[in-house]
């Protein structure tokens with residue numbers, strides 16, 4: 001498991017952005033963390049990293065938003081979901097088999113519907129007001145490789161501008 005700590009929303013967005021270039025059609029990501037943890041903020045970065053130029057807003061009330069970047073992105077939020085049936089009615093099974101990248105806020109709630117080969121991301125509040133701790137659990141080797149590239153990119157992006165080059 002990989003963990004990264006951020007001190008501002010901008011940093012969480014950068015970490016999302018660093019994963020964007022690694023994503024491929026069919027990738028599934030389940031996001032956890034309490035209300036206001038920063039799940040949507042992280043997805044905004046991820047969308048930017050995928051080349052989405054539209055504004056990414058929370059799909060809490062509509063269940064899903066679709067964006068187009070280098071790949072199709074489905075941003076789902078199951079917080080208000082009452083039954084799995086609602087998701088099935090919306091075409092969730094087709095989404096899973098489609099070439100879209102799917103990111104699901106509160107994904108734990110629908111764990112039985114998700115493939116094992118998924119990335120799980122948890123965001124927790126830290127000790128300070130704007131501190132967050134992001135942890136990444138890769139389901140399978142492909143995710144392990146994507147995460148290691150992501151963390152390299154993220155560390156570069158998060159380094160202070162006047163820091164000496166690493167190594």
Ligand SMILES: Nc1ncnc2c1ncn2[C@@H]1O[C@H](COP(=O)(O)OP(=O)(O)OP(=O)(O)O)[C@@H](O)[C@H]1O
Nearest residue numbers: 006007008009012035036037038039040041130132
């Ligand atoms: N380090 C940080 N990372 C992310 N967000 C932060 C951070 N510090 C402060 N924030 C603020 O926390 C809030 C996170 O909101 P966001 O909508 O992303 O949460 P969420 O996890 O998607 O919540 P919900 O469960 O309601 O969908 C934003 O207002 C953001 O500016």
Ligand SMILES: [Mg+2]
Nearest residue numbers: 039040058105
């Ligand atoms: Mg949200």
